[in-house]
Amino acid sequence: MPRNIWSGAISFGLVTVPISVASATEDHSIRFHQYHLEDMGRVRVRKYCEIEDREVDQGEIGKGYQLTKEQVIPISDEELRNLPLPTAKAIEIVAFVPLDSVDPLKIGEGYYLAPSGQVAAKPYKLLRMALDRSSKVAVAKYAWSGRERLGLLRVREDAIVLHAMRWPDEIRSPEELLPPPVELTDEEIDSALALMDTMTRDDLEGEEFQDTYTEALAEIIEAKREHREPPKLQEPESKPGQIVDLMAALTESVQKARASRGEDADVHEMPKKKAAKKQPAEKTAAKKTTKKAAAKKTSGRRPRSA
Numbered sequence: 430m431p432r433n434i435w436s437g438a439i440s441f442g443l444v445t446v447p448i449s450v451a452s453a454t455e456d457h458s459i460r461f462h463q464y465h466l467e468d469m470g471r472v473r474v475r476k477y478c479e480i481e482d483r484e485v486d487q488g489e490i491g492k493g494y495q496l497t498k499e500q501v502i503p504i505s506d507e508e509l510r511n512l513p514l515p516t517a518k519a520i521e522i523v524a525f526v527p528l529d530s531v532d533p534l535k536i537g538e539g540y541y542l543a544p545s546g547q548v549a550a551k552p553y554k555l556l557r558m559a560l561d562r563s564s565k566v567a568v569a570k571y572a573w574s575g576r577e578r579l580g581l582l583r584v585r586e587d588a589i590v591l592h593a594m595r596w597p598d599e600i601r602s603p604e605e606l607l608p609p610p611v612e613l614t615d616e617e618i619d620s621a622l623a624l625m626d627t628m629t630r631d632d633l634e635g636e637e638f639q640d641t642y643t644e645a646l647a648e649i650i651e652a653k654r655e656h657r658e659p660p661k662l663q664e665p666e667s668k669p670g671q672i673v674d675l676m677a678a679l680t681e682s683v684q685k686a687r688a689s690r691g692e693d694a695d696v697h698e699m700p701k702k703k704a705a706k707k708q709p710a711e712k713t714a715a716k717k718t719t720k721k722a723a724a725k726k727t728s729g730r731r732p733r734s735a
Contacts, residue, residue: 431451431452431455431541432451433449433450433451434450434451434452434540435449435450435573436448436449436450436545437450437518437519437520437571438518438519438520439519439520439522439542439553439556439569439582439589440515440519440520440521440522441522441552441556441567442522444552444555444556445519445552446544446549446552446553446556447544447545447546447548447549448520448542448543448544448545448549448553449542449543449545450540450541450542450543450591451540451541451543452538452539452540452541453538453539453540453541453585453590454538454539457640457643458643459643459646459647459650476490491503491504491505491506492504492505492506492509492575504575509575512572514572514577516570516571516572516577517572519571520542520569520570520571520580520582520591521569521570521571522567522568522569522582523568523569523570524567524568525563525565525566525567525568526565526566526568527564527565527566528564528565528566528583531566531568531581531594532600534595534600535579535594535595535597535600536581536592536593536594537592537593537594537595538592538593539590539591539592539593540590540591540592540593541588541589541590541591542582542588542589542590542591543588553589556589557584557587557588557589560582560583560584560589561584566581566582566583567581567582567583568580568581568582568594569581569582569591571591578593578594579593579594579595579596580592580593580594581594616676617675617676617679620676620679620680620683621679623679623683624679624682624683624686627683627686627687627690628686645660648660
């Protein structure tokens with residue numbers, strides 16, 4: 430059972446839904462600590478006061494804003510909790526928009542919103558069903574951890590999920606990272622679409638979507654615990670190199686993708702480059718030849734006598 434990380438309410442016009450917030454995800458990564466290699470003693474980070482030159486405990490530590498090099502403005506947790514903002518106590522819905530209008534780059538961590546008590550059950554269900562039937566998501570504002578945030582509310586199964594969102598000015602422009610202008614043929618685009626078709630899935634289940642890095646790391650730890658040789662890295666069948674022929678690379682990729690799925694790699698061949706249309710020219714030449722032959726036959730005939 431995930432622990433509650435925040436309690437408040439969803440503000441939906443004049444409707445208030447008391448809720449509690451719990452993280453919707455969990456991290457299964459293997460964590461490491463830092464150790465002194467000579468004797469494997471644990472290396473820890475100590476918190477020191479620069480003025481008194483001594484270690485301080487957590488109870489002596491607070492927040493502050495550095496106004497100048499010599500002046501720091503202290504800010505207490507209570508002052509942050511009591512900010513004069515409606516979003517400090519509630520997740521305030523400000524708009525409803527289609528999901529495809531939201532840039533995925535703005536969407537962050539997800540949290541489950543659970544109704545708090547029986548009184549919240551009906552308005553919670555009302556909001557969930559309204560979101561579900563409208564096929565829209567709600568954009569809201571809320572204040573957590575010392576800052577006001579933008580959020581997205583959507584439906585997942587029978588629950589309402591809140592996704593943290595980034596403000597528009599927090600998204601960097603990709604303009605400086607774009608490649609130089611290039612030309613692509615219709616055949617190359619069709620080939621890429623054919624490759625996408627072979628890789629299309631209905632779900633994200635299967636061994637392709639397992640965390641093989643964590644599994645490999647766990648195997649190394651287990652091998653060293655048992656004082657045996659860790660597993661060796663398997664060399665890839667082919668080393669990636671510079672792409673010379675884009676069409677050839679796409680064709681080979683489609684064949685490998687189909688083979689991995691147990692399909693016939695020769696079925697549905699990749700689109701081939703279209704040959705130049707010579708048919709009109711050939712027809713014109715044929716017409717000219719026919720006319721010349723007809724002219725010769727006509728010139729060789731003698732006029733009939735009366």
